[in-house]
Amino acid sequence: MSETVVLQQRLDSLVAGAAGVAVAGIVVVRSGANGEQLVATSGCARFETGGKLCRRPLSGDQLLRVASISKLFVAVAIHRLVESATLRLDDDVSRHLGYELRNPDYVQHPITIAHLLSHTSSLRDGERYWIAHPGTLAVLLADADRFDPLAAPGKHYEYANINYGVLAAVLERVSGAPFDQYMTRSLFGPAKLLAGFNWSGVEELPADMTATLYRRRAVDTEQWQPSGSWVPQVDEFDASPRTSPPPASYVPGSNPTLFSPQGGLRISASGVADFVRHTFVADRGQAALLGPASRRGLCRPMTGPFGLGAESKRLAGRRWCGHFAEAYGLKGGALFDSRRRETLVYFITGYGDEPPLTGSPYAGLDRVEAAVIDAALAAHLP
DSSP: OOHHHHHHHHHHHHHTTTTSSOBSEEEEEEEOTTSOEEEEEEEEEEEOTTSSSEEEEOOTTOBEEOGGGHHHHHHHHHHHHHHTTSOOTTOBTHHHHTSOOOOTTOTTSOOBHHHHHTTOSSBOOTTOSOOOTTOOHHHHHTSTTOBOTTOOTTSOOOOOTHHHHHHHHHHHHHHOSOHHHHHIIIIITTTTOOOEETTTTOTTOOGGGBOOEEESBOTTOOOBOTTSOOEEEEOOOSSSOOOOOOOTTOOTTSOGGGGOTTTOEEEOHHHHHHHHHHHHOOBTTBOOSSOHHHHHHHHSOOSSSBOSSOEEEEETTEEEEEEEEEETTEEEEEEEETTTTEEEEEEEOEESSOOOBOOTTSTTSBHHHHHHHHHHHHSOOO
8 A cells, every 4th residue: 555545545534534623625745855845635625505515625735725834935035135135134124115113112223134034023913903094004013902012123032923014014115015916926926826915827727626615613713513514714715716906096005905914925835845944955956946045044043932924843753843823624734854955835625613632742832733744744645
């Protein structure tokens, strides 16, 4: 029996509830040091209306909303501009925004690009971290309780989505292009990735190339229905993806939260795996997306678990660098083991009930995630 079949059988059991809760679908992509790849999937990319019967099975090539793994792509885009000397990690971000951004309790302490990447800027999400047009990022940043009053920039770790809205504004200001277009031109194109923020650039894809995220509960409620139907949470459509392009009057730098830089990237699991490997490894005659210094900085923890854009985490006795994700029913991870030059990407596309958490060696993850990682790492690469 092939390793893919064995892994798929394990994923089938997890989809059915073997880890304590049923899930809508699971996709796993694991790549070895020489680029050999194992892809396994189970479950459903899209259910029929009513949420009981599977209309289309999940695959490793379907695009889906990858939540906070989006931030890893933004971080790599920033590091590439640092390598080209367009930006510096210690730049005062105010210089690029065109207005002053300061914690009012620590006005003598500039907020730098490095602070934003590592979630040590003293910015907090508060009640919102995006604003609709014609609102601006400057207005959003002026919200009450936006800053930590007890910690100067660089002194304390607090994960905040708004950091990546500000970084997206920096990208727009230095490039003169809307964030979604800049990412397509500067990163997705060179890396040969089929991807786009809020479907930008990939809006013509047929529906069978996309996956919906689900829960067994209504949207924006906390009431689970473990025996009920799968309820779409995001990206439920029968034709091409729906897009919300910026207005024609949009000024780059004014409000890139429209593009959801913190979590709105659509890309496949296979695409994420290719990107992670391409970030760290020179392959098939292509240079790595980042140089050695940037790769080290990306992963080396600062004041907290994050380096300059990625988290360092020990799982299954191994040290990984990457990013995790959780939103709209999805949980996932995009991870790289630099010692073994191995990539692991997984997505769970919806939960039927609140998943039970696990402890060491998977602290912070739930039992389904832990079981998926165990199964993926137990399989032998081809």
